[in-house]
Amino acid sequence: MADRYLRFAGTAPGRFLTRRLGLPQPVPLHRFPPGRPSLGGGLLHLTAGKSALDLAPVLARTDLPADTGAPAAVVLDATGVRDVDALAEVHAALHPVVRSVASSGRIVVLGSPLAADDHHQAAAQQALEGFVRSLGKEIGRGRTVNLLRLTDAGAAESTLRFLLSPRSAYVSGQVIETGAAPRADVDWARPLAGRTALVTGGARGIGAAVAVTLARDGARVVVLDVPQAGQDARRVAEELGGTALALDITAADAGERIAAALPDGLDVLVHNAGITRDRRLVNMPAERWSPVLEVNLAGVLRTTDALLGAGVVNRGGRIVATASIAGLAGNAGQTNYGASKAGIVGLVRCLAPHALAEHGVTVNAVAPGFIETRMTAAVPLLIREAGRRMNSLAQGGLPADVAETTAWLAHPASGAVNGQVVRVCGQSLLGA
Numbered sequence: 001m002a003d004r005y006l007r008f009a010g011t012a013p014g015r016f017l018t019r020r021l022g023l024p025q026p027v028p029l030h031r032f033p034p035g036r037p038s039l040g041g042g043l044l045h046l047t048a049g050k051s052a053l054d055l056a057p058v059l060a061r062t063d064l065p066a067d068t069g070a071p072a073a074v075v076l077d078a079t080g081v082r083d084v085d086a087l088a089e090v091h092a093a094l095h096p097v098v099r100s101v102a103s104s105g106r107i108v109v110l111g112s113p114l115a116a117d118d119h120h121q122a123a124a125q126q127a128l129e130g131f132v133r134s135l136g137k138e139i140g141r142g143r144t145v146n147l148l149r150l151t152d153a154g155a156a157e158s159t160l161r162f163l164l165s166p167r168s169a170y171v172s173g174q175v176i177e178t179g180a181a182p183r184a185d186v187d188w189a190r191p192l193a194g195r196t197a198l199v200t201g202g203a204r205g206i207g208a209a210v211a212v213t214l215a216r217d218g219a220r221v222v223v224l225d226v227p228q229a230g231q232d233a234r235r236v237a238e239e240l241g242g243t244a245l246a247l248d249i250t251a252a253d254a255g256e257r258i259a260a261a262l263p264d265g266l267d268v269l270v271h272n273a274g275i276t277r278d279r280r281l282v283n284m285p286a287e288r289w290s291p292v293l294e295v296n297l298a299g300v301l302r303t304t305d306a307l308l309g310a311g312v313v314n315r316g317g318r319i320v321a322t323a324s325i326a327g328l329a330g331n332a333g334q335t336n337y338g339a340s341k342a343g344i345v346g347l348v349r350c351l352a353p354h355a356l357a358e359h360g361v362t363v364n365a366v367a368p369g370f371i372e373t374r375m376t377a378a379v380p381l382l383i384r385e386a387g388r389r390m391n392s393l394a395q396g397g398l399p400a401d402v403a404e405t406t407a408w409l410a411h412p413a414s415g416a417v418n419g420q421v422v423r424v425c426g427q428s429l430l431g432a
């Protein structure tokens with residue numbers, strides 16, 4: 001379902017009218033086409049407080065030339081902000097440049113983990129979160145603002161590259177934390193070469209886009225979907241030189257059957273399959289409750305346990321599960337869906353440190369907002385329009401936006417990203 005308002009708002013009369021009427025003014029986002037991989041402008045590196053971070057070598061390896069005029073990207077290193085006074089330096093650094101940041105540009109603020117024993121540092125660092133989220137809501141013109149809390153710039157390289165590229169077009173207002181990780185020697189053009197990925201629900205929508213993106217990054221992809229979607233799954237698999245696996249993820253033996261199909265194990269496991277059976281709780285019979293919890297949560301828990309337990313997910317592997325902003329903010333008519341997706345957040349946060357320590361595998365989640373798919377095309381017009389506009393970018397995201405975020409989490413150099421729930425929602429007004 002094409003977004004006609006977005007197209008109209010981009011015409012001269014559309015711009016005039018939307019401005020006069022105070023309506024949302026979405027701009028077409030600069031996404032990631034292989035021919036135009038970078039933001040198309042320069043990088044401005046600023047500092048607030050006394051930083052001990054060795055950032056320059058990592059920034060030098062991005063494709064962005066230094067730029068102090070009209071930058072496409074601004075990195076503000078605020079890791080050394082330890083008190084309220086130093087927050088004035090955040091203002092002083094960004095106030096003069098914010099107007100000049102290019103359309104679809106990026107502002108990435110770097111912070112430090114909150115100290116457990118220094119409440120002045122914790123207050124100042126937490127302040128950065130409110131700052132970033134507020135700036136994201138006011139900056140407009142397709143520009144995004146995110147906060148990255150890090151301790152080691154080298155280990156955060158894949159995350160910085162993602163946030164400073166068109167791949168993160170629909171990720172804004174997010175707080176991401178990276179830890180330490182051994183250096184990975186990667187081919188940044190085809191990081192998943194030689195790796196195997198399995199995408200559940202890969203026959204269409206977001207899952208198909210994830211499959212295509214992981215294959216673009218070099219992975220051998222197995223497209224799993226229910227037998228009824230077999231034809232679509234085979235078509236997607238054929239297009240990207242992968243294989244299809246007809247399987248219902250809720251089957252009791254799903255884990256064993258996946259293991260049998262992957263004798264060399266698995267490097268990237270993407271739990272994308274999901275369903276909705278919306279009804280308000282008063283009208284929701286158990287027949288609508290159970291399948292949603294079964295597909296979206298119980299199936300994910302069972303297959304994860306089976307595959308990790310049997311050692312099918314190789315060391316250095318990545319698990320990416322799919323939550324939803326409905327699981328973070330709640331949504332009327334979706335008690336079953338909201339519960340299942342919040343469950344994914346619990347699973348990720350709890351399992352991540354154990355899976356890393358015991359299996360060398362990271363576990364993260366993407367939480368999509370309003371994404372243009374068949375699922376959202378079926379939503380009644382007015383609710384669909386509200387879903388599209390009620391975010392800082394005033395438009396819906398595309399399956400490719402979720403896919404690029406998944407590809408970053410699946411990246412061999414993303415070992416320092418663990419237990420994160422990253423919203424791909426254009427900074428939706430729903431939820432935190």
Ligand SMILES: NC(=O)c1ccc[n+]([C@@H]2O[C@H](COP(=O)([O-])OP(=O)(O)OC[C@H]3O[C@@H](n4cnc5c(N)ncnc54)[C@H](O)[C@@H]3O)[C@@H](O)[C@H]2O)c1
Pocket residue numbers: 200201202203204205206207224225226229247248249250272273274275295322323324325367368369370371372373374375376
């Ligand atoms: N579209 C959105 O705006 C949005 C927003 C938030 C979260 N999500 C989540 O993203 C994921 C993908 O959403 P989508 O919009 O592409 O949905 P979709 O309905 O287009 O695709 C889902 C796919 O999962 C498959 N599937 C369903 N049950 C399965 C099962 N038991 N075993 C194997 N495969 C199964 C379906 O056959 C289908 O191919 C879902 O988890 C969804 O909850 C979507």
